[in-house]
Amino acid sequence: MKLGLVVDLDTCVGCHGCATACKQWNTSGTIGPLSDKDPYGKDPNGAWLNRIRTYEVGDTPNSKTVHMPMSCMHCEDAACVTVCPTGASYKRSEDGIVLVDQDKCMGCNLCAWACPYGARELDPNEGTMKKCTLCVDRIYDEKLPEDERKPACVLTCPTKSRTFGDFDDPNSEVSKLVRERAGKQLMPELGYNPVNTYLPPRNKPVAVKYETTGIAGKVKGWVNKVIAR
Amino acid sequence: MHPAFSVLIFTVVSGAGYGLIFLTILGHLSGLAVLQNQSLLLSSGVLSLVMISGGLLSSTLHLANPKNAWRAFSRFKTSWLSREAVFAILFYPFALLYLIGVWMQGAEIAAVFSLAGWVAAVLAMITLFCTSMIYASLKTIRQWNSALTPVSYLALGLMSGGVLLLMLQIMVDDTASDVLKNVALALLCVGVTVKVIYFFWIGKPSGSSIKTATGFTQASVRLLDQGHSSNGFLNNEFGYTVSANKLLRIRFLAVAVAFFLPMLLVCLSGPFALVIATLAMLAGLLAERWLFFAEARHVVRMFHGDQSV
Numbered sequence: 103m104k105l106g107l108v109v110d111l112d113t114c115v116g117c118h119g120c121a122t123a124c125k126q127w128n129t130s131g132t133i134g135p136l137s138d139k140d141p142y143g144k145d146p147n148g149a150w151l152n153r154i155r156t157y158e159v160g161d162t163p164n165s166k167t168v169h170m171p172m173s174c175m176h177c178e179d180a181a182c183v184t185v186c187p188t189g190a191s192y193k194r195s196e197d198g199i200v201l202v203d204q205d206k207c208m209g210c211n212l213c214a215w216a217c218p219y220g221a222r223e224l225d226p227n228e229g230t231m232k233k234c235t236l237c238v239d240r241i242y243d244e245k246l247p248e249d250e251r252k253p254a255c256v257l258t259c260p261t262k263s264r265t266f267g268d269f270d271d272p273n274s275e276v277s278k279l280v281r282e283r284a285g286k287q288l289m290p291e292l293g294y295n296p297v298n299t300y301l302p303p304r305n306k307p308v309a310v311k312y313e314t315t316g317i318a319g320k321v322k323g324w325v326n327k328v329i330a331r
Numbered sequence: 332m333h334p335a336f337s338v339l340i341f342t343v344v345s346g347a348g349y350g351l352i353f354l355t356i357l358g359h360l361s362g363l364a365v366l367q368n369q370s371l372l373l374s375s376g377v378l379s380l381v382m383i384s385g386g387l388l389s390s391t392l393h394l395a396n397p398k399n400a401w402r403a404f405s406r407f408k409t410s411w412l413s414r415e416a417v418f419a420i421l422f423y424p425f426a427l428l429y430l431i432g433v434w435m436q437g438a439e440i441a442a443v444f445s446l447a448g449w450v451a452a453v454l455a456m457i458t459l460f461c462t463s464m465i466y467a468s469l470k471t472i473r474q475w476n477s478a479l480t481p482v483s484y485l486a487l488g489l490m491s492g493g494v495l496l497l498m499l500q501i502m503v504d505d506t507a508s509d510v511l512k513n514v515a516l517a518l519l520c521v522g523v524t525v526k527v528i529y530f531f532w533i534g535k536p537s538g539s540s541i542k543t544a545t546g547f548t549q550a551s552v553r554l555l556d557q558g559h560s561s562n563g564f565l566n567n568e569f570g571y572t573v574s575a576n577k578l579l580r581i582r583f584l585a586v587a588v589a590f591f592l593p594m595l596l597v598c599l600s601g602p603f604a605l606v607i608a609t610l611a612m613l614a615g616l617l618a619e620r621w622l623f624f625a626e627a628r629h630v631v632r633m634f635h636g637d638q639s640v
């Protein structure tokens with residue numbers, strides 16, 4: 103199995119729901135707590151496993167605002183694991199999930215240096231490395247109803263922009279999405295082979311600006327202007 | 332990259348210590364006349380062990396959870412940091428055995444002690460190499476991911492060892508040995524050459540850009556919002572930014588103080604001049620190591636809006 107997420111950049115509205123749900127679930131999950139330093143102060147700081155950044159792609163008027171949520175990509179060639187001196191970071195052979203054993207980590211930051219995607223953050227209070235667990239404590243929990251055995255971020259997303267599944271299975275929902283929508287890896291040139299894949303925005307026509315013609319059109323435009331005031 | 336002071340101290344001081352013990356043992360056991368002197372060998376051995384141990388202790392200061400530091404020996408197969416830790420510890424028994432030999436028998440030591448000396452000298456260089464590979468192996472930091480990183484760590488370690496050895500020799504013998512003086516000068520020349528090549532090399536353009544980072548390779552990409560109102564771990568660790576002007580000034584300062592000033596003082600070759608030369612060199616190397624971090628730009632910066640690294 104090769105478990106991971108597909109993120110749809112076409113439909114993500116940048117609501118930060120996934121990041122909040124992630125923090126809420128994981129702060130009391132297997133690697134919890136996810137602590138904050140000075141959370142209500144002037145300069146709050148804390149460990150998050152999922153961050154959403156917003157970009158402008160293209161130049162106006164042909165530009166688009168793209169929200170890009172990023173959590174651990176559970177890379178196939180994960181240098182964050184090989185650089186770790188303590189063996190705290192490991193990649194599970196059965197499903198490819200990359201995890202940090204909180205009891206072994208010495209907080210040297212080297213794995214965060216080795217990660218190109220900013221997926222690892224040092225917990226300011228615990229002094230250990232935190233990262234996305236792919237909600238390993240949800241997806242295998244047999245006490246949960248079957249349709250809830252998914253990561254917290256996937257369940258919470260109001261626009262269903264996040265899909266969880268097995269990339270090794272060619273008929274899984276994630277594999278189909280990647281095929282149909284030409285899914286992309288981020289920064290492929292570094293050779294980490296990230297599993298999480300991003301679906302680029304669909305091509306939609308640019309909003310057309312109608313030019314008014316004829317007397318009737320001009321009058322209409324003039325009336326519109328007056329009413330708008 | 333944010334330059335952690337404990338790591339700057341560690342790499343400069345223990346690098347100098349490894350260079351010093353390597354040159355001392357090499358010169359002694361290959362029969363260099365000026366190094367057949369028990370008090371010089373002992374003082375240099377003790378100084379290098381103090382520097383190495385002080386540096387290693389300082390390196391543990393940057394760990395956020397040092398109670399697990401003992402686990403760092405466990406991933407020798409894949410992790411350069413683990414290898415460094417293993418070789419650093421392995422070095423001690425051999426170095427101590429060699430120094431005990433010198434302490435008991437003077438410059439003429441028995442075969443077992445000289446064998447320990449050779450092993451210690453090799454381990455010193457291997458440890459220094461492993462330290463440099465921690466940085467050189469990171470594909471995420473273009474300015475480090477190069478053979479120039481291990482070359483400069485080895486060259487600068489040997490260079491600082493060479494100047495330290497000359498300083499100790501002058502203190503013990505009162506007059507400078509020509510051989511050690513030439514060695515120190517040659518190593519200073521090698522050091523400055525490697526570093527200047529490095530400064531030119533890191534100016535070359537990078538293959539990654541904000542476009543490959545975000546996957547939008549056919550359009551311009553600009554960051555609109557980082558998604559958080561105050562700096563987080565990634566900003567603090569990787570967002571460290573110094574103006575290009577200041578970096579350039581510190582480059583000139585570091586090169587002058589770490590290389591050219593010591594060269595001048597070594598040529599004067601009095602005990603006082605050599606003490607100043609050593610201190611200037613170590614201070615200059617601290618500035619050089621600070622630059623090594625401050626000029627290194629992690630690819631994650633592109634997700635935070637940098638167009639390239």
Ligand code: SF4
Pocket residue numbers: 173174175176177180181182183200216217218219220221222233294296
């Ligand atoms: S995204 Fe980063 S932390 Fe996650 S597996 Fe890849 S390199 Fe490791």
Ligand code: SF4
Pocket residue numbers: 185186187188189190191202206207208209210211212213214230231
């Ligand atoms: S911070 Fe922890 S998990 Fe990361 S490399 Fe260091 S010991 Fe390993």
Ligand code: SF4
Pocket residue numbers: 120123124125127128151152173174233234235236237253254255256
């Ligand atoms: S899979 Fe779980 S841990 Fe990972 S980003 Fe989503 S909610 Fe967070």
